C-alpha cells in the first residue's frame with residue numbers, strides 16, 4: 001500500500017514499520033531508564049520527565065530491581081497512578097507539540113497501554129485509528145472495556161498464579177488477583193480522568209470510554225502458547241514478535257558449550273539482578289549445581305568478579321551471554337529463568353525445556369503456560385534454599401524425554417503459525433491505515449447493561465412464568 005502516517009506512543013516498548021512515515025513519542029517517565037526505544041528509522045520526539053515526579057517515581061521503580069526478597073508493594077504501585085497522570089498532564093501541557101502532532105493528521109496511532117496516557121494523547125492529537133498495545137499477554141483494563149468476555153473459571157488474569165485448570169484454591173487466588181488488578185487499573189483511570197477533564201473539558205469523556213472505542217488491540221500473546229481463550233477480531237496477537245533472528249555462535253561460545261556433555265543456561269533477565277539474590281539462595285544453588293559434574297552451567301551474573309562459585313568448576317559466571325543464539329544453537333539442554341515473556345518466547349521457539357523461578361507480575365502465568373504445554377516446571381523461589389529440591393528438579397528434567405519433545409513440538413507449531421506475528425502486525429496496521437475507524441468490529445455486548453448482557457431479562461420472564469404456573473397449579477389442586 002501507499003505510505004501512511006503513523007504515530008507510536010511509548011511507555012517502554014519497541015516497534016518497527018518500514019512502509020510508514022513514523023513518529024515515535026516517548027515521555028521520559030523515568031529518567032533512570034531514559035530513552036530505551038531502540039528507534040532507528042523513525043522521528044523520535046521525547047518529552048522530559050515531569051519535575052513533580054522526578055524523585056518519588058524512580059525510587060518506586062528501583063524497588064522492582066529486587067523482587068527476590070519481596071514483591072513490589074501494592075499501595076506503592078497504586079501510588080504510581082498519580083505519577084503517570086502527572087507525567088501525562090505535563091506532556092499534554094506542551095501545547096506547541098500537541099498542535100504540531102495534531103497538524104500531522106496521523107492515520108494510525110499505536111500506543112502502549114500500561115500507563116494509560118497514550119490513548120488520551122491519541123484522542124488529543126486526533127489520530128484516525130487508535131491501536132492499543134500491551135506488553136503482557138492481555139490486560140484487564142483493556143478487556144473490560146472493549147467487550148471481551150472475562151471468563152475467570154478458566155482464563156487466568158495476567159498476574160494470577162493460575163493456569164486454565166484451576167482447583168478451588170487456585171481459582172480463589174486468581175479471582176483475588178483479578179479484583180486487585182481491577183482496583184489497580186481503576187485507580188489509574190481515576191487519575192487519568194482528571195487529566196482528561198482538564199484538557200478536554202469536565203465530563204466530556206473518560207479513560208474507559210477512550211479505551212472502549214479503540215479500533216484494535218495488539219497483545220503480546222501467542223495463541224499457540226497461551227491458554228486458549230475467547231477473543232475478538234479486533235484483538236491481534238503478536239506475541240513473540242520481539243524475538244530476533246538468531247545468529248550462529250562464535251568460536252568462544254562453541255567452546256564453552258562443548259566442554260561437558262550437557263549445558264544449562266541460567267539467566268534472570270534485566271529487571272531482577274542476580275547480584276541482589278539473597279546469599280543463602282545463591283550458595284544453595286551453587287551447592288545443587290555441584291551435583292552435576294557432567295553439566296556446564298552458564299550463569300548470567302552482572303558481577304562475575306563476585307566469584308561465589310569457585311568451589312564449583314562446572315559453573316561459569318558471565319556478565320553477558322548471547323541468550324537467543326545459545327538457545328537456538330541447540331547447545332542448551334535446559335534454561336533456568338525468571339519467566340519474563342521475552343525469555344519465555346525465546347525458549348519456546350527454540351524448543352528448549354525450562355525451569356521457571358517466577359518473581360512477580362505476569363511471570364507466574366507465563367511459567368504456568370509453559371508447564372501446561374509440558375516443557376516447563378516451576379521452581380518456587382521459596383525453595384531456592386533447599387539444594388536437594390533443586391537437584392531433584394534438574395535431574396527430573398534432564399532425564400525425561402517428554403520435556404524436550406514437548407518443547408520442540410511447541411516451538412515447531414509456533415514457528416509455523418499461518419501468519420507470523422510480524423505479518424499479523426503489518427497487515428492489520430495497514431488495514432487500519434486504509435479504513436480508519438473500525439467501529440464495525442465492535443461487539444454489541446459492550447453497550448449492554450448487566451441485565452441485558454446476561455439475558456437476565458429473559459431469565460426473569462421465565463422465572464415469573466414458572467412461578468405463575470406453579471401457583472395456578474396449586475390453586476387448581478385446592479379447588
Ligand SMILES: *[C@@H]1O[C@H](CO)[C@@H](O)[C@H](O)[C@H]1NC(C)=O
Nearest residue numbers: 085086089090093194195198
Ligand atoms: C495539569 O496541569 C495544569 C497546568 O500545570 C494544572 O493546572 C492542573 O491542575 C493539572 N491537572 C492535573 C490533573 O494534574
